[in-house]
Amino acid sequence: MLLNNWLNYRIHQPENPISSAAIVLIHGLFGDRQNLGLLARNLQDYFTVIQLDIRNHGNSPWAETMLYSEMATDVLKLLTHLKQTSVIAIGHSMGGKIAMAMTAIAPQLIEKIVVIDIAPVTYQINRHENIFSALEAVIQADVTSRQDAAIIMRNMISEESEIQFLLKGTSKNLSRV
Numbered sequence: 001m002l003l004n005n006w007l008n009y010r011i012h013q014p015e016n017p018i019s020s021a022a023i024v025l026i027h028g029l030f031g032d033r034q035n036l037g038l039l040a041r042n043l044q045d046y047f048t049v050i051q052l053d054i055r056n057h058g059n060s061p062w063a064e065t066m067l068y069s070e071m072a073t074d075v076l077k078l079l080t081h082l083k084q085t086s087v088i089a090i091g092h093s094m095g096g097k098i099a100m101a102m103t104a105i106a107p108q109l110i111e112k113i114v115v116i117d118i119a120p121v122t123y124q125i126n127r128h129e130n131i132f133s134a135l136e137a138v139i140q141a142d143v144t145s146r147q148d149a150a151i152i153m154r155n156m157i158s159e160e161s162e163i164q165f166l167l168k169g170t171s172k173n174l175s176r177v
Contacts, residue, residue, distance in 0.1 A: 007078050008033065008059035009052040012044035021086040021111045022048035024079065028093030028117075030131070030166055032058030036092060047088075052078060054098065072101035079109065090114040130156050131166065 010033060023043055025036040033051040040049045053060035054071050063070070075098060079087060088111055091099035096115035103110045134156040138149045146167045153163045 006081060007052045007054065007061070007074055009050055009078060009082075011051075011082065012040065012049040014045050014047065017048055018046045019088075021088050022050055022079075022082075022084050023088045023090060024050045024052065024075065024084075026052065026054065026075065026089065026091040026095030026098050027057070028091075028095050029128070030057070031092070031095075032168070034058075036090070039090065048084075050079075050082065050084075050087075054095070068097050068101040069105070071098045072105055076102055076106050076109065085109070086111045088112045088114070090116070091118070092116045093118050131162075134163075135166070 025033070025040055027033060027035040033053045036051065040051050043049050052075065055061060055063050055074055056066055075089075087109060089099035089102055091097070091113070093116070096118035099110075099113045099115060103113055134153040137152050137156065141148070141152055143149045143152065150163055150167060153166065154160075157163050157166075
């Protein structure tokens, strides 16, 4: 259960949209609503564009579970709150799986889906094990700065760009990693 009712979101509304269907952009694991920003900027003059942080990401509420059905329901509740009656769901990676789940739950709302870099299959469980280990180490160390968190992460993650991407998804004071 989410701590409050709505996901963090940003909505762009053009003066004269070319479609009544809004576009909802759903980021992937460890991301936030800004990850698909280039796409949003290219579409916002033509469509209503909704960028959001899924649960446990960015500035959205945090919950104990992250089932696809729950995350899809979170997005659908937000779309209902925003009075959207037709959407084009664009999801990257985990966001693509959320978009597929949204279509299964509320097919009448989803006009189209665009799924980027994911398939409707089960993936190996330990695919991101080093990332989860690094995040757990940061939590256990009770660090208070992104710089300290990066030092710990470098022991488990070799790609600096991956570390910086993960740190972008943390709050500045690291009270929520």
